[in-house]
Amino acid sequence: MQKILTHSEKQTFDLGKKLAKALRGGEILALTGPLGAGKTVLAKGLAAGLGIKKTINSPTFILMKIYQLKAKNLKLKANKLIHLDCYRLKNPQEIINIGAKEYFGQPNTITVIEWAEKIKSILPSGQTKNIRIRLKGANHRQIIIDK
């Protein structure tokens, strides 16, 4: 387990960017943390680190957004980023019904899930990396990353 403190939105974004460098394909990043914790900021950082130029905005409304990746280094096997937001969900079945589960753990896909606790029961435990964000005052965040 790794614990990191960030003190601004920019630092949280940069942490996401840094985390992206270790991604290869097939990873599922399960983000949890209260409203306003910075989950979307971290997801934006991850996307930037993966070389996505498009604006990463909230997928709450349509639940899932898919972004194409252009591999800049040979280590990255993934060609798409799936951005899910489970905020509105009452039942994990909803995620299965829109076909999102088919992407989980695929070698050509990196999955980032906000409010992942809502679909914990359908996440493949071996491939899921939990990232918890805790609020420590207005600008400070503790980010706990599973090994």
Add this chain to the structure above:
Amino acid sequence: MSKNVNRIILGIESSCDETAAALVENQGGTFKILANVVWSQVKIHQKYGGVVPEIAARNHVKKILPIIDLALKKSKVDKKNISGIAVATGPGLITSLLVGAQTAKTLAYLWQKPIYAINHLQAHLYANWLNNQPIKFPAVCLIVSGGHTELILMKNQTQLKKISETLDDAAGEAFDKVSQLLKLGYPGGPIVSAMAERGDAKAFKFPRPMIQNNNFNFSFSGLKTAVLYASQKFSPKKLKSYKLKANLCASFQQAVVEVLRAKTIKAAKYYNAKTIMLSGGVAANQLLRQTLEQKTKKMGLKFLTPKPELCTDNAAMIAAAAFFTKPTPWQKIKVDPNLSL
């Protein structure tokens, strides 16, 4: 659009949780809505605090043909007089979009009519044409809804360019989230603005996100968080107070409207716009309509916004957009939940 031709388009819309069909006639450039039927599923989704894609899709399947049938009967148009079928193919919920697209394809094949694949966001813009008012270009258009907050530049009636968008949450989404955190219910837009009417917009000092920035982008995620923090300062018992909730709603709505107004006006000045247009579901918000209209008129520009019932999702706007779009062979109709402008 060719003048002096009389054409009737059947529009079909199923992007989210509204099943809609409309018949729109264009006679020498003048639009006439012959029928506009919208069946909203909002009551079904209320208990979930938002649209549930699977449930939305099932209800579209159930309702789409009866709604189309009803629109045809209301319009008294015989299907042989329809010149084409228009359908929204994105953005939206994939499972919902598929129902409309498949239905439109089937009808187009059966009736041997051309089919028009319509971008739902573009259709929100073309809803302004249903007013039959002359439009001077360039026009700066604000599209604001539950899933989108974007500024579009129109150089003429078919040339569109996205100027900016939200970097995180859409304005309508912020309304939904604030409504949820104050336990007011769903959909948030109409509920929060009704509460806001009884509250004091100056009671809380909420941030105006990115209002001073040099670009035209929006951000509403931080504003929602600010409302959360402000509400957390009160005990759960105090938070039940109607007055307090009304004040939070009014101050929040004021912040959203001010940001939308400031960015739209700034873009209008930058692009030397002659017209400002407002559309999308949140355009039904009275404070936003009034604020933007006043400011636009003060600048001597023309202000256009569809009637409230043509701002929220409907099929008349889908049909209207078809008059500016080339047909697509039915074999090539594809839906795209992430379709952009």
